[in-house]
Amino acid sequence: MPELPEVETTRRGIEPHVMGHKVTNVIVRDRRLRWAIPPGFEQQLAGRTVAGTRRRAKYLLMDFDSGCLLVHLGMSGSLRMVAPEEQPRKHDHVDIEFDNGLILRYHDPRRFGSMHWLSSDSHALLDHLGPEPLSDDFDGDYLYQQARRRSSAIKLFIMDAKIVVGVGNIYANEALFMAGIRPDRPANRVSKARYEALATAIKDVLATAIDVGGTTLRDFVGGDGKAGYFAQSLQVYGRGGESCFRCKAKRLKEIRQSNRASVFCVACQR
DNA sequence: ATGACAACCTGTGGGC
DNA sequence: TGCCCACAGGTTGTCA
Numbered sequence: 328m329p330e331l332p333e334v335e336t337t338r339r340g341i342e343p344h345v346m347g348h349k350v351t352n353v354i355v356r357d358r359r360l361r362w363a364i365p366p367g368f369e370q371q372l373a374g375r376t377v378a379g380t381r382r383r384a385k386y387l388l389m390d391f392d393s394g395c396l397l398v399h400l401g402m403s404g405s406l407r408m409v410a411p412e413e414q415p416r417k418h419d420h421v422d423i424e425f426d427n428g429l430i431l432r433y434h435d436p437r438r439f440g441s442m443h444w445l446s447s448d449s450h451a452l453l454d455h456l457g458p459e460p461l462s463d464d465f466d467g468d469y470l471y472q473q474a475r476r477r478s479s480a481i482k483l484f485i486m487d488a489k490i491v492v493g494v495g496n497i498y499a500n501e502a503l504f505m506a507g508i509r510p511d512r513p514a515n516r517v518s519k520a521r522y523e524a525l526a527t528a529i530k531d532v533l534a535t536a537i538d539v540g541g542t543t544l545r546d547f548v549g550g551d552g553k554a555g556y557f558a559q560s561l562q563v564y565g566r567g568g569e570s571c572f573r574c575k576a577k578r579l580k581e582i583r584q585s586n587r588a589s590v591f592c593v594a595c596q597r
Numbered sequence: 598a599t600g601a602c603a604a605c606c607t608g609t610g611g612g613c
Numbered sequence: 614t615g616c617c618c619a620c621a622g623g624t625t626g627t628c629a
């Protein structure tokens with residue numbers, strides 16, 4: 328579920344409810360996330376006041392008067408604000424209760440997500456990350472230069488967080504379709520002009536998804552409880568074997584790259 | 598250094 | 614209805 332737009336949607340949904348509020352209680356029901364939540368985590372959060380929220384790549388950061396909470400939603404995680412009378416359900420692993428009575432509840436069936444308390448504002452997980460796709464640091468020229476010595480498939484290239492963060496499987500497929508580039512084409516065999524188109528497509532697909540509240544397959548719900556609407560505008564993801572919306576006649580082909588589904592139009596993407 | 602791949606988990610859907 | 618297998622939005626770590 329959570330790709331960059333979902334994380335950003337979650338951040339925007341949550342921020343107004345936590346900003347300026349103090350943590351009154353923390354309940355950890357299951358510490359076994361991707362990295363086990365260490366003993367003492369609850370005490371580090373308790374009594375601190377939220378100064379703001381940020382996003383870096385697919386990480387959500389909650390800044391406090393001192394220290395910072397780093398959250399990753401993994402493959403199946405979600406965060407939402409709930410009223411105190413709402414009973415925790417299966418896989419509701421962490422509750423952070425605030426002085427306005429609301430609870431920030433972390434839910435994650437697969438437990439691929441993570442939570443870290445940062446006393447300083449750096450962490451190994453945040454080192455060596457590439458530029459944000461929606462920033463001015465990221466453009467076609469940058470991609471083209473990075474691709475010079477890369478013979479790997481372009482889809483894997485744009486999904487590499489050292490190159491650019493936040494481009495997950497859904498949006499990688501969509502952006503390559505928009506730019507007319509086959510996902511299995513070697514990264515170093517794409518022209519600068521086509522990289523300009525690809526950078527534009529990546530920005531476009533992510534920004535559009537954020538605007539409509541995330542993609543949301545299955546049951547994604549943003550921090551404010553509203554579902555995303557991007558899924559209905561997907562052009563290729565999940566449509567292997569179906570007809571291409573652009574050229575109609577041809578069938579979309581599905582292949583696997585690094586054990587993940589890639590879908591593309593043999594006619595429109597070269 | 599690059600790249601291929603296993604690993605971490607649970608839930609769901611399809612085929613039989 | 615039930616069983617078994619394949620697959621799912623991500624990232625890290627290991628090994629060749």
